[in-house]
Amino acid sequence: MQQRITIDPITRLEGHGKIEIFLDEEGNVANTYFQIPELRGFERFCVGRPVEEMPLLTNRICGVCPEAHHMAAAKAADAVYHVDPPPAAKKLRELLYSAFYVTDHTTHFYALGGPDFVMGPDAPPAERNILGVIHKLGLEIGGKVIQARKYGHAVVEIIGGRKVHPCTSIPGGLTKGITEDQRRDIEEMGRWAIEFALFSLELFDQLVLQNSAYLEMIIGDTYTHRTYYMGMVDERNRVNFYDGRIRIVAPDGEALGSYPPHHYIDWIAERVEPWTYLKFPYLKKVGWKGFVDGKDSGIYCATPLSRLNVADGMATPRAQEAYEKFYDTLVLEEGKRYSSTYPTKVVHHRLATHWARLIELLYAAERWVELATDPEITSDNVHTVPTEKPTEGVGCVEAPRGTLTHHYWTDERGILTRVNLIVGTTNNYAPISLSVNKAARSLIQRGTIVTEGLLNQIEMAFRAYDPCFGCATHSLPGQMPLEVTIRDADGNPVEVLRQHC
Amino acid sequence: MRLTIDLTLQPPLPTARGLTGTQSAPIERGKKSYAPGMDFVQLRRDRGEVLVIGLGNPLLGDDGVGWHIAQQVERELVGASAPVEVDYLAVGGLALMERLAGCRRAIIADAIVTGQTPPGTLYRLALDDLPAAFAGHLHSAHDASLAVALKAGAALGIPLPEQVYIFGVEAASVCDFAETLSPPVAACVPQAARAVLEVLRQFELEDSGSDFS
Numbered sequence: 001m002q003q004r005i006t007i008d009p010i011t012r013l014e015g016h017g018k019i020e021i022f023l024d025e026e027g028n029v030a031n032t033y034f035q036i037p038e039l040r041g042f043e044r045f046c047v048g049r050p051v052e053e054m055p056l057l058t059n060r061i062c063g064v065c066p067e068a069h070h071m072a073a074a075k076a077a078d079a080v081y082h083v084d085p086p087p088a089a090k091k092l093r094e095l096l097y098s099a100f101y102v103t104d105h106t107t108h109f110y111a112l113g114g115p116d117f118v119m120g121p122d123a124p125p126a127e128r129n130i131l132g133v134i135h136k137l138g139l140e141i142g143g144k145v146i147q148a149r150k151y152g153h154a155v156v157e158i159i160g161g162r163k164v165h166p167c168t169s170i171p172g173g174l175t176k177g178i179t180e181d182q183r184r185d186i187e188e189m190g191r192w193a194i195e196f197a198l199f200s201l202e203l204f205d206q207l208v209l210q211n212s213a214y215l216e217m218i219i220g221d222t223y224t225h226r227t228y229y230m231g232m233v234d235e236r237n238r239v240n241f242y243d244g245r246i247r248i249v250a251p252d253g254e255a256l257g258s259y260p261p262h263h264y265i266d267w268i269a270e271r272v273e274p275w276t277y278l279k280f281p282y283l284k285k286v287g288w289k290g291f292v293d294g295k296d297s298g299i300y301c302a303t304p305l306s307r308l309n310v311a312d313g314m315a316t317p318r319a320q321e322a323y324e325k326f327y328d329t330l331v332l333e334e335g336k337r338y339s340s341t342y343p344t345k346v347v348h349h350r351l352a353t354h355w356a357r358l359i360e361l362l363y364a365a366e367r368w369v370e371l372a373t374d375p376e377i378t379s380d381n382v383h384t385v386p387t388e389k390p391t392e393g394v395g396c397v398e399a400p401r402g403t404l405t406h407h408y409w410t411d412e413r414g415i416l417t418r419v420n421l422i423v424g425t426t427n428n429y430a431p432i433s434l435s436v437n438k439a440a441r442s443l444i445q446r447g448t449i450v451t452e453g454l455l456n457q458i459e460m461a462f463r464a465y466d467p468c469f470g471c472a473t474h475s476l477p478g479q480m481p482l483e484v485t486i487r488d489a490d491g492n493p494v495e496v497l498r499q500h501c
Numbered sequence: 502m503r504l505t506i507d508l509t510l511q512p513p514l515p516t517a518r519g520l521t522g523t524q525s526a527p528i529e530r531g532k533k534s535y536a537p538g539m540d541f542v543q544l545r546r547d548r549g550e551v552l553v554i555g556l557g558n559p560l561l562g563d564d565g566v567g568w569h570i571a572q573q574v575e576r577e578l579v580g581a582s583a584p585v586e587v588d589y590l591a592v593g594g595l596a597l598m599e600r601l602a603g604c605r606r607a608i609i610a611d612a613i614v615t616g617q618t619p620p621g622t623l624y625r626l627a628l629d630d631l632p633a634a635f636a637g638h639l640h641s642a643h644d645a646s647l648a649v650a651l652k653a654g655a656a657l658g659i660p661l662p663e664q665v666y667i668f669g670v671e672a673a674s675v676c677d678f679a680e681t682l683s684p685p686v687a688a689c690v691p692q693a694a695r696a697v698l699e700v701l702r703q704f705e706l707e708d709s710g711s712d713f714s
Binding site: 039040042044045057060061130131134139143 | 646
């Protein structure tokens with residue numbers, strides 16, 4: 001019997017990845033709670049402002065993926081004004097966005113996800129960072145990482161008007177196009193990025209896939225959750241970051257369906273739990289069944305892995321090859337273990353997200369060159385003047401950390417009256433909670449707590465999702481500070497574990 | 502190159518000299534080139550530069566205090582010939598390190614949440630002194646801490662500041678969207694700006710001292 005514990009709202013989290021683990025009387029895990037901070041008052045902050053401000057304003061929400069908010073806001077503002085930007089404007093936006101993806105995915109792999117593999121998951125946290133990677137693999141790799149980031153920043157600056165926080169998207173398109181000289185620079189940088197992405201996949205192959213212990217860790221049950229997946233696809237069901245329909249695939253690989261962004265309300269509902277301010281999005285058509293996975297539970301995941309799972313393939317040739325290798329390898333391994341239950345093409349192993357991210361890196365680089373060599377890309381026609389009365393609109397892009405939805409309502413002058421955002425990571429709040437619970441259960445049994453491994457295991461699960469709760473650089477200072485409080489059946493703390501805080 | 506970060510708490514400096522009359526050369530910026538193979542190190546060779554950064558999210562109430570401090574510093578510097586650049590950023594970790602590349606000295610103003618001192622308390626901090634929970638924007642949860650990023654950058658031969666000074670102001674409200682500061686934090690801005698100007702003056706004294714050595 002678990003004692004009922006009331007969690008006082010004042011113990012709700014501010015600024016930490018705070019985890020509460022409640023044990024039952026046998027000393028086994030009864031329940032886990034993962035609490036994260038929430039930024040408040042965004043809607044109130046936006047109401048009364050002109051909708052054109054949103055691409056500039058929302059890209060200040062977050063210092064990690066401003067480009068994603070800029071794009072979602074620009075698309076939502078297009079929708080509010082019922083205006084379709086000219087093809088060149090859409091292509092330039094997607095080109096900027098592809099370059100941003102190269103920067104973001106590169107940084108994640110080399111500074112966050114990769115170090116667990118390069119240094120080993122048991123290395124001290126102080127060594128599992130980009131410095132450790134440079135020391136172990138050599139300066140040349142560090143130089144390439146900085147170069148990849150620099151090129152990504154450069155493209156964002158050329159098309160977006162300034163570094164990191166682009167400012168050129170307006171309702172109906174862009175304020176400016178690019179010159180032939182700029183196009184040539186962009187193309188050249190993109191070709192380098194393709195080589196770098198191929199190099200990164202090769203590195204992953206050598207480091208991880210050819211190491212049976214790592215492969216076992218990826219395939220193992222600890223980091224596996226059989227949830228639904230969400231991601232954006234083009235008209236041929238291939239991964240797209242900038243535009244398309246949102247597709248949902250069930251744990252057994254069956255497609256639940258797909259929807260245009262403005263139908264999101266028919267598909268996504270939000271579950272409120274008394275112990276956290278943040279809501280848990282889930283699939284309306286499946287329903288909320290609690291913190292469990294499987295086909296009957298509406299919990300879904302939106303990550304690089306999810307995007308590959310919902311798609312039928314990649315839209316560029318080399319990324320498609322990498323995609324095929326990914327599924328050939330992992331479905332085969334999966335089949336050896338669970339073939340009777342899940343024979344289809346879906347990978348559920350959260351650590352495989354790191355591999356999926358590198359395949360997306362290659363796709364983003366290839367798409368970068370594809371768009372940079374598009375005959376239309378230097379066109380002067382980059383803006384359609386809005387003529388209709390503004391009303392309401394939804395804009396959706398794939399942020400690196402999940403599907404990002406902006407929904408705006410305005411009056412007839414284009415002044416915002418209501419705003420709703422579902423940010424990338426929020427989609428993954430429930431799956432991350434599943435991972436926390438599973439890690440706790442595997443390391444706490446009958447009162448025996450493996451304290452050493454617990455934080456590491458939770459942290460590795462986090463890294464796969466790269467959670468960005470609150471969408472602010474500030475709210476989670478440091479390298480994901482974690483505080484885990486383990487309480488006995490009476491609610492008394494037995495153990496408090498901390499990392500990076 | 503060797504990276505040294507000044508960690509010592511300096512005593513207040515005499516204010517006999519203003520910020521004018523510096524002997525430093527004006528900043529020269531080379532034409533930007535993005536050509537592949539272009540070395541990052543060559544991209545920003547404007548050594549001698551002093552950079553003041555207001556760090557934080559200006560939309561999140563007290564979180565934006567660094568911006569307010571930097572703005573005040575920028576106003577005070579109007580008309581001064583001192584080669585000081587002021588910038589406003591909402592990035593930490595590697596991106597912050599990349600912004601610091603090429604400058605010789607940097608001063609960062611940021612919000613911090615220690616929960617142990619009243620809002621508006623001014624801290625002068627050293628990079629290595631910062632536990633993660635203190636670190637505000639200097640860390641990025643998505644790549645590396647600034648200390649790690651600076652070490653990585655130095656290992657890669659990126660020219661980084663010899664001195665990094667950090668001022669932090671204890672914040673009250675950082676989770677509510679607002680463009681204004683809470684009263685105790687707003688009250689600290691002039692004091693923090695003076696502290697930044699004091700360090701700038703100290704840089705100037707150091708430079709003028711070396712002219713005669």
